[in-house]
Amino acid sequence: MKETAISTSHATQRLVTIPMLAAVAFVLQYLEFQLPLMPTFLKLDFSTLPGLIGALIYGPMAGVIIEVLKNTLHMLFKNTDGLLIGELANIVAGASFIVAAVYLQRLGQGRKMFIAGLAIGTLLMTAVMAVANAYLLLPAYAALYQVSLEQLVAQFQAESVWSLILYGIVPFNLIKGLLVSLVAYPLYVKLAPRLGLRS
Numbered sequence: 001m002k003e004t005a006i007s008t009s010h011a012t013q014r015l016v017t018i019p020m021l022a023a024v025a026f027v028l029q030y031l032e033f034q035l036p037l038m039p040t041f042l043k044l045d046f047s048t049l050p051g052l053i054g055a056l057i058y059g060p061m062a063g064v065i066i067e068v069l070k071n072t073l074h075m076l077f078k079n080t081d082g083l084l085i086g087e088l089a090n091i092v093a094g095a096s097f098i099v100a101a102v103y104l105q106r107l108g109q110g111r112k113m114f115i116a117g118l119a120i121g122t123l124l125m126t127a128v129m130a131v132a133n134a135y136l137l138l139p140a141y142a143a144l145y146q147v148s149l150e151q152l153v154a155q156f157q158a159e160s161v162w163s164l165i166l167y168g169i170v171p172f173n174l175i176k177g178l179l180v181s182l183v184a185y186p187l188y189v190k191l192a193p194r195l196g197l198r199s
Helices: 002-030 048-058 060-077 085-108 111-144 149-154 161-195
Strands: none
Touching: 002 048, 002 060, 048 060, 048 085, 048 161, 060 085, 085 111, 085 161, 111 149, 111 161, 149 161
């Protein structure tokens, strides 16, 4: 009976905490800013952090759910083009970073493995977003604005899709992963004892 009560309490806490973290992530998404020398459509924010915290508490899938909920709110309240391209990109980027970081942390249960997870998460996010932009996101934006892919790329002073990716999107995601990691690590060190994680 006692175990059932604890299980119910944990499930209730999870049902409350995940939407709350998604709401915090949604607010952080508003605090976006542009990096110098980066394409104007790339904006940096720290809205991945609540998803990362949720994943540390409840597992990688919880982090993915937070990313989906955050972008659902963004679509409802801030989306201007009526399509899901930006939200889809944000989910893919955030999920790939979170899953890799938390998976490695859970394997090693400590700071060193979390640092390794953040590094692998950054590299995975960068690789996934390079491929996603080349074959899905940039063609989708070109279709949305009714221009050819070459015309869209030319707007950002790039010679080709892959030059835009190599000199714009890849550096952006590496910088994003680094900056998010620099904030995530001290957060992990501070929260680990409270969350029952090895620090």
